Amino acid sequence: MDKLTIKDMHVLASSRRGKCLSLEYLNSHSKLKWECSKGHQWEAKPSNIKSGKWCPHCSGNVPLSIQEMKDLAKIKGGKCLSNIYLNSSTKLKWQCSKGHKWEATPSNIKKGKWCPYCIGKYQSIKDMHELAKTRNGKCLSSHYINNITKLEWECSKGHHWEARPSNITSGKWCPVCAGKQLLTIEEMKKIAILRGGHCLSNQYINAKTKLKWRCSKGHIWEATPNKIKIGSWCPYCIGMYQTIHDMYKLANSRNGECLSDEFIDAKTKLKWKCSEGHTWESTPDNIKSGSWCPYCAGKYQTIYDMHNLAKSRNGKCLSSHYTNNITKLKWECSEGHQWEARPANINSGKWCPTCAGKQLLTIEEMKAIAISRGGKCLSNDYINGKTKLKWQCSEGHIWEARPRTIKAGHWCNECNNTIGENICREYFQAIFKKPFPKSYPKWLISEKGSQLELDGFNEKLRIAFEHQGIQHYSYLKHFHKSERDFQRQIKIDELKRSLCKENGVVLIEIPQINKNISLIELPLYLTQEFKKQKLRSNANIANIKVNLSRIYNIDKLKAIIDIAENKGGKCLSEQYLGSNIKLLFECSEGHQWEATPDSIKAGKWCSKCAGNFRLSFSDMENLAKIRSGEILSKEYVNALSKLKWECSKGHQWEARPNDIKRGQWCPICARKKN
Known part of the structure; x- marks a missing residue:
C-alpha cells in the first residue's frame, strides 16, 4: 500500500468542508492539526480522520480539563481535590459541601452524580447504630466494612443475630421475632423423636446443610433440616429408595430374574433375564415403569431380520453381521444402487438415497458449489453430509461447515449481513419482473421523526418486503442494548406494518433465511404469504432459480x-x-x-x-539538481530502496526516493538549522 501524503490529508479535510493545518505528514499515527467549517481546531491522527471521525467540539466529544472539573465541583458547592486530568474514565478525588471525600470518574460527575455519602450510598458504623435505634434495638458491632459484611444486632426483646447492613436497610429485622430464627441440633433431634426416629448428626450448621437421619425401621439417609421441617421423612419407607431385594421381587413379578448383586440407584443399569432366557441391561426406573425384555418386544433384532426387511423392499441386506440398531449395514435396492445405513433408519421407513434423490455428493460437487459462490472448497476428501469441510469465500475468509448446510444455502458468516436480503430481492424481481431496491419512502417516518427503510420496495406495484433477522423476534444481547431497546424494535416493526397498510402497500415479512427458514423452504413460504395477501403472480415460484454467485x-x-x-x-x-x-x-x-x-x-x-507512476533514475537526478545536490547511486530499484545523496555542502546520506520526493533533504543541514 502506497504511503499517504500531506496532500491526501488536505483533500480528506476538504471533503469534510474543513482544513488540514499541518505542513508535513509523518505516518497514520502521528497527529496533525485540523480545522472544521465552524473554525474549531484540534489535533488528531490521520487514521482516526480516515475512519470517519471529525471535529470533537461539534460532536460534543472534546476532552475535558482539570479546570473544567474544578468548575463543575464548584457549581455543586464542592471541590475537585485532584490536580491532574488524564481522561474521562480515570477517577479524581472530590469533596462535597459537607466535607465528605470520595473518588469518581469525570464522566460520572458530568452525568450529574455527586456525593455517595449524602445520598446514603456509603455508610458508617454510626449510621448502623442510628438505624438500629429506629427499630428500638442496637447494633452491637463497633466497625463497619461494607454493605454486605455482617454486623451483630439486638432487638428490643434481647434476641441477638448477625445480618448484612443491606438487609437491615431494606427493612428486615429480628428473625426470631419474625418466626425465622435459626434452628438448633436439639430441635432437630426432637423432630426426629416425634417421627419415631433419630437425628444421628451432632452439629447443626444451617437449614440447607444435610444431617443424618434414621427412621423407626432402621433405614438411614441424609436430608436438609428444611425438608424435615416441612414434613419429609424416610425415602425408603415411601418407596423412593429401594434395595436389590426390591429388584429381585420386581423381576419375579414378570416371571424373570434380576442377575445383579448390588443396587446403586434408580438410574444405574442392572442385568435382567426374561422367561425366554434373553438377558439385557436396563435401569430400575425403566423396569418399574413397565418396560421388560426388548427381544420379546421386537426391539432387538438379528441379521436375519435385516435380510427379511430388505426383501420386503425388493432389495438386499449385503452385510453378514448385525451389531446394533445404530451400526451401519450395507444395502442394495432393486435398481442395484448400494449404500450404507443404520438399521434404525431402515426400520423407520427410509430406503435408497439415490432413488430418493438424496445420494451422497462428491468433493467435485462441493468445489463446484464453492466456485458458483465466488469461493473455494479447500478440502480434498468428502466423507458425508455431516462431516465438515474447509471453505474460503471471495473475501478470503476461511471457515468449516457441513456440506449439507452449504448445499442448503449457507455461506460465509462474516459476509452474511445482507445475503438473506439479497436472496429475497432476487426472488421478488424474478417473480414480478420489476426492481425491488432498498427504499426510504417519504411516508415511512418514525414517531421521533427519523426516516425508516424498507429492504425492498416497488412503488408502482405497491409491494414491499422485509427480511427479518432473529433480533426482530427475540431479545439478543449482541443486538439490543437492553430489553427496552428490543421493545423499541418491536414498536418500529409494528409502525412499519401500520404505515404500509395506510399507504396501500402490501408488506411481505420473511423470517431470517438459513436461521428461521431454509433456502429450500423459501419458495413455498412466499407462495403461502402471497395467497394470504391475495397477491397474484404469473410466475411459478417453485420453479424460480436464483443466481447464487451474483x-x-x-x-x-x-x-x-x-x-x-x-x-x-x-x-x-x-x-x-x-x-x-x-x-x-x-x-x-x-x-x-x-x-x-x-x-x-x-x-x-x-x-x-x-503523480504516483513509477519513477526512473533520471527522475532522481532531476530531484537532486532541483536541490542543488547530486545522486551518488548508479541504479534506481524502487521508491522504497534507499539511494545515496549529496547536498550542496558536501554532506552525504542515504534516503528513500519517496522521502526525497515528499520534500525531505539533507538531515545534517536540517539539524544545524534547529
Whole structure:
C-alpha cells in the first residue's frame, strides 16, 4: 500500500468542508492539526480522520480539563481535590459541601452524580447504630466494612443475630421475632423423636446443610433440616429408595430374574433375564415403569431380520453381521444402487438415497458449489453430509461447515449481513419482473421523526418486503442494548406494518433465511404469504432459480462501483471475484488501470493523476539538481530502496526516493538549522 501524503490529508479535510493545518505528514499515527467549517481546531491522527471521525467540539466529544472539573465541583458547592486530568474514565478525588471525600470518574460527575455519602450510598458504623435505634434495638458491632459484611444486632426483646447492613436497610429485622430464627441440633433431634426416629448428626450448621437421619425401621439417609421441617421423612419407607431385594421381587413379578448383586440407584443399569432366557441391561426406573425384555418386544433384532426387511423392499441386506440398531449395514435396492445405513433408519421407513434423490455428493460437487459462490472448497476428501469441510469465500475468509448446510444455502458468516436480503430481492424481481431496491419512502417516518427503510420496495406495484433477522423476534444481547431497546424494535416493526397498510402497500415479512427458514423452504413460504395477501403472480415460484454467485458478490461489486463513481470514474469489471483479485478502472481523465478492491476501498485511485507512476533514475537526478545536490547511486530499484545523496555542502546520506520526493533533504543541514 502506497504511503499517504500531506496532500491526501488536505483533500480528506476538504471533503469534510474543513482544513488540514499541518505542513508535513509523518505516518497514520502521528497527529496533525485540523480545522472544521465552524473554525474549531484540534489535533488528531490521520487514521482516526480516515475512519470517519471529525471535529470533537461539534460532536460534543472534546476532552475535558482539570479546570473544567474544578468548575463543575464548584457549581455543586464542592471541590475537585485532584490536580491532574488524564481522561474521562480515570477517577479524581472530590469533596462535597459537607466535607465528605470520595473518588469518581469525570464522566460520572458530568452525568450529574455527586456525593455517595449524602445520598446514603456509603455508610458508617454510626449510621448502623442510628438505624438500629429506629427499630428500638442496637447494633452491637463497633466497625463497619461494607454493605454486605455482617454486623451483630439486638432487638428490643434481647434476641441477638448477625445480618448484612443491606438487609437491615431494606427493612428486615429480628428473625426470631419474625418466626425465622435459626434452628438448633436439639430441635432437630426432637423432630426426629416425634417421627419415631433419630437425628444421628451432632452439629447443626444451617437449614440447607444435610444431617443424618434414621427412621423407626432402621433405614438411614441424609436430608436438609428444611425438608424435615416441612414434613419429609424416610425415602425408603415411601418407596423412593429401594434395595436389590426390591429388584429381585420386581423381576419375579414378570416371571424373570434380576442377575445383579448390588443396587446403586434408580438410574444405574442392572442385568435382567426374561422367561425366554434373553438377558439385557436396563435401569430400575425403566423396569418399574413397565418396560421388560426388548427381544420379546421386537426391539432387538438379528441379521436375519435385516435380510427379511430388505426383501420386503425388493432389495438386499449385503452385510453378514448385525451389531446394533445404530451400526451401519450395507444395502442394495432393486435398481442395484448400494449404500450404507443404520438399521434404525431402515426400520423407520427410509430406503435408497439415490432413488430418493438424496445420494451422497462428491468433493467435485462441493468445489463446484464453492466456485458458483465466488469461493473455494479447500478440502480434498468428502466423507458425508455431516462431516465438515474447509471453505474460503471471495473475501478470503476461511471457515468449516457441513456440506449439507452449504448445499442448503449457507455461506460465509462474516459476509452474511445482507445475503438473506439479497436472496429475497432476487426472488421478488424474478417473480414480478420489476426492481425491488432498498427504499426510504417519504411516508415511512418514525414517531421521533427519523426516516425508516424498507429492504425492498416497488412503488408502482405497491409491494414491499422485509427480511427479518432473529433480533426482530427475540431479545439478543449482541443486538439490543437492553430489553427496552428490543421493545423499541418491536414498536418500529409494528409502525412499519401500520404505515404500509395506510399507504396501500402490501408488506411481505420473511423470517431470517438459513436461521428461521431454509433456502429450500423459501419458495413455498412466499407462495403461502402471497395467497394470504391475495397477491397474484404469473410466475411459478417453485420453479424460480436464483443466481447464487451474483447474490453472494453483488453488494461487494456495487460498493466498488459506488466508490469509483464518487471519484468521477468507473469500474469497468462486471464480476467481483475477491478482495485481492484486480478489477479494471477508468478515471475521469480516461486513464485505465487494474487495482484490487481492497486498495480502492483504502482510498487509492489513478496513479497517473496522483503523480504516483513509477519513477526512473533520471527522475532522481532531476530531484537532486532541483536541490542543488547530486545522486551518488548508479541504479534506481524502487521508491522504497534507499539511494545515496549529496547536498550542496558536501554532506552525504542515504534516503528513500519517496522521502526525497515528499520534500525531505539533507538531515545534517536540517539539524544545524534547529
